[in-house]
Amino acid sequence: MDSRTIALIRTTFKAVAAEEGGSEKLARSFYAILFTDYPQVRDFFPAAMDAQRDRLVKAFSYVLDRLEEPSKLLPFLAQLGRDHRKYGVEAEHYLAVATSLKTAVQVFAGTEMWTDEVDRAWDEGLKVVTDTMIGAAEKETTPSVWTGTVTERREVLRNLTIVRLQLDQLMRYAAGQYVSVQIPSRPRMWRYLSPAIPANTNGEIEFHIRGVLGGWVSSAIVGQTAVGDRWLLGSPLGGLGIPRNAKRKMLMIGCGTGLAPLRAQLMAMALRRINPKVHLFVGGHHPCDLYDLETLSNLAVANRWLTVTPVTELDENPWWHGEHDETARLWPGLEPRVIGQIGKIVSSFGAWADRDVQIVGAPSMVQTTKFRLMAAGTLAKNIRHDPLY
Ligand SMILES: Cc1cc2nc3c(=O)[nH]c(=O)nc-3n(C[C@H](O)[C@H](O)[C@H](O)COP(=O)(O)OP(=O)(O)OC[C@H]3O[C@@H](n4cnc5c(N)ncnc54)[C@H](O)[C@@H]3O)c2cc1C
Incomplete structure (x- = not known):
């Protein structure tokens, strides 16, 4: 993408999001359009959409801030594409999301700001995002979702619990990466957690979870996790970690x-x-x-x-x-x-x-x-x- 295309995408999004309550309104409008025009995607999302809306805007802002750095952005999008396999999403769902997002921004931007050039810039930007995510998901050979059984639960502080699981399939993550996790009592509410031990051939994995006040998932993990619970885990994500020959x-x-x-x-x-x-x-x-x-x-x-x-x-x-x-x-x-x-x-x-x-x-x-x-x-x-x- 050239610098003009990036500037046009960024300016329109920021103009919409910067208004009083703009991000919240944009996210609401996006999901309303998505669920009306493509009702088949509603099942991918949790019943309570508040946290989901907040995440959408933050995730999109994160991508926007990195449009000039394809060497960082594209691997990030590829990881997200591999992770999204856990929802069972197909290429058509990405296109539904991209179309709905463009429509939502267009409605809020208004006809004066939304020129043909802006329209083309958004098409180009969204194509980079969806092509990268779809391409990475299609190429991936690892499981789309890992399953594991809780083998140990230890409360180390009043609101902090360590949970160990035995995975059914080995997961090769780099130490420092994180994964999305779904627990049985919170279906479709995936949350990121960072493994606290390196990947190992025994298939053991350990998470440290702090209960966030009013949090849907963390408080359920801290309060209700039991040995024998079955968790689902998505593909590893993130760029933290030690380079193989780290010298610095x-x-x-x-x-x-x-x-x-x-x-x-x-x-x-x-x-x-x-x-x-x-x-x-x-x-x-x-x-x-x-x-x-x-x-x-x-x-x-x-x-x-x-x-x-x-x-x-x-x-x-x-x-x-x-x-x-x-x-x-x-x-x-x-x-x-x-x-x-x-x-x-x-x-x-x-x-x-x-x-x-x-x-x-x-x-x-x-x-x-x-x-x-x-x-x-x-x-x-x-x-x-x-x-x-
Ligand atoms: C890359 C990454 C790795 C993570 N690794 C871990 C981990 O190893 N262990 C762990 O315990 N958590 C980790 N988290 C945070 C975790 O993913 C959840 O966001 C957190 O557990 C809250 O989820 P919830 O469903 O309980 O809260 P939600 O229902 O999603 O949110 C409820 C309210 O709490 C606020 N909130 C959400 N998260 C926090 C927070 N961290 N601090 C203060 N307020 C918050 C929200 O803004 C909202 O108002 C990680 C997050 C990221 C992005």
Whole structure:
């Protein structure tokens, strides 16, 4: 796509989305058109569409922001295409979505903004997206969906649960990637989770899940998961991970369950002979939020290339936290715990100019930390994180 085509697509979308409540209205209109004109696609979506609408706009904005970077965008779209096989979608469904999205934007943009040139730009842009997703899905030979049985459920905090599953088919994901997951009590409500251990020939997989207040799926996982439950998993996604011959040092920053994909990478690295130096900052609000210090301590003791600094915003645990407080222990191999906002702490070390950086956690934490690092001189091209939706 040339720069004019990209500019036309971006300007029309942003003009529509930037209006008061524009993104919400656009998403509502898109789904109304889609379900009216193509009722056969309604079954792919959950009954409650609120979270779905929000995700649509964020996902589309993510794609729009990367139109000038085909080397990043096309692999991302290909991964999404492979993942979408789990819904059973066919080429005709992609075309239905593309047509409905164009119609929704066109209606909101109005006749003055929607010129023939804009119309052609949208056709071209949507064709790149749909062709890439359809092409990748058609070429893929791995299962469209993996099935697994919950073998273990461990509540490590009041609202944080570790779930282990035995997969029926091996899944080859790179440590650091994430997968979409569907649990039995929440049909069609797929959510992304990051495996906390590397792919293995036993077909075991582990997830760390924090219950989000009012969240449809996370609270059901934390509150109701039982051994024997059958989960569905989609294809691996995401670009975090360690290059095979990584030479550059690494900086990893993870808060809460954001530790999971970083931990998986550290475990994968521990199986290799040579590794670059890695500094991991693991963060939480209270000291008790650092729920996995024992694993990190074991990794740091056994691997001299790894430095781990725990960071918490507060020095004390909340009053309701029990007396049995493992986090107060001094774990061997770990740096002393530092108190403060994680982005501020990490950037106070300098620009980390010799490091490849990965940030994982809640979207606000990722954005603040990235901002702080860039203000300290870290180059944006050296910072990686997953899409924030
Ligand atoms: C790439 C990626 C990897 C992820 N990996 C993990 C993981 O390993 N472990 C894990 O626990 N979660 C992970 N998540 C988050 C997870 O996918 C869900 O978004 C989260 O569990 C909430 O889902 P829900 O159905 O409970 O909430 P929803 O019903 O989707 O949302 C309910 C409300 O909660 C808000 N909300 C949603 N997510 C969050 C959040 N993270 N923090 C604060 N508010 C939120 C929504 O805006 C909405 O208002 C990951 C997300 C992404 C994008």
